[in-house]
Amino acid sequence: MRAFHTTPKRILELEAAGTLVREVGRHLVAAGYRIDDRERRSWRNSLPELARRLCALGFGDLSVLTEYRLPRSDRRVDAIVAGTHPNGRDVYLVVELKQWSEATWLDREEDLVSVPWTKEAQLHPGAQVEAYCAYLEDMVRVLLERPDAVHGLVYMHNATAPGICRRWPRPRPRWVTYVPGVGDSNG
Known part of the structure; x- marks a missing residue:
């Protein structure tokens, strides 16, 4: 799959472990994408914000396709x-x-x-x-x-x-x- 498939809960786990940006980037590079610092910064800042909001609403187990082509x-x-x-x-x-x-x-x-x-x-x-x-x-x-x-x-x-x-x-x-x-x- 060309998108990084995860859940809001998992995004927050990866953030807490300090590996969110590396995991998303690794998946996308393996799928053939070139990744720049702007994208890494966006994942670091925005994905956890979205995940926190979704988890707070009770949607922590939904599927999230990140960077879906x-x-x-x-x-x-x-x-x-x-x-x-x-x-x-x-x-x-x-x-x-x-x-x-x-x-x-x-x-x-x-x-x-x-x-x-x-x-x-x-x-x-x-x-x-x-x-x-x-x-x-x-x-x-x-x-x-x-x-x-x-x-x-x-x-x-x-x-x-x-x-x-x-x-x-x-x-x-x-x-x-x-x-x-x-x-x-x-x-």
Whole structure:
């Protein structure tokens, strides 16, 4: 498998042992990926935050596919959380992890934002996860028949500015939900 398959509980165990980044990296390198420091930093900072949130909600045993490569694409999704809804149907949560604490709009028509640490325009994370969800529904045969199985989540665990997660210029995509950082009391 090209993704690192784990659970939220296991992510926290690996973090506590100081081996999370090494284990994720080892798996992905063995699968043929080149890994950079930015990705390692993201795994170190973001995966445990997501895992803590999921465990706190009672979802510590769900499957998590980390750095899932989209079919017939070189794009990778940060995480896909997979489980079974109480109604018995499989559910897939496509997660885009962002360490962003702030962002401002550059171009609302093109879904581009500016972040302080780079001069390059960035795709709004809501648009990014929306594209991943749509792509999965189009490319994975079993999901074509069950589009209600795919959901998207933007998890911005460092977001502290009120409203940073809800600044969407058009109706929110049907897939996308935002989970802001602890400092954003407006949720």
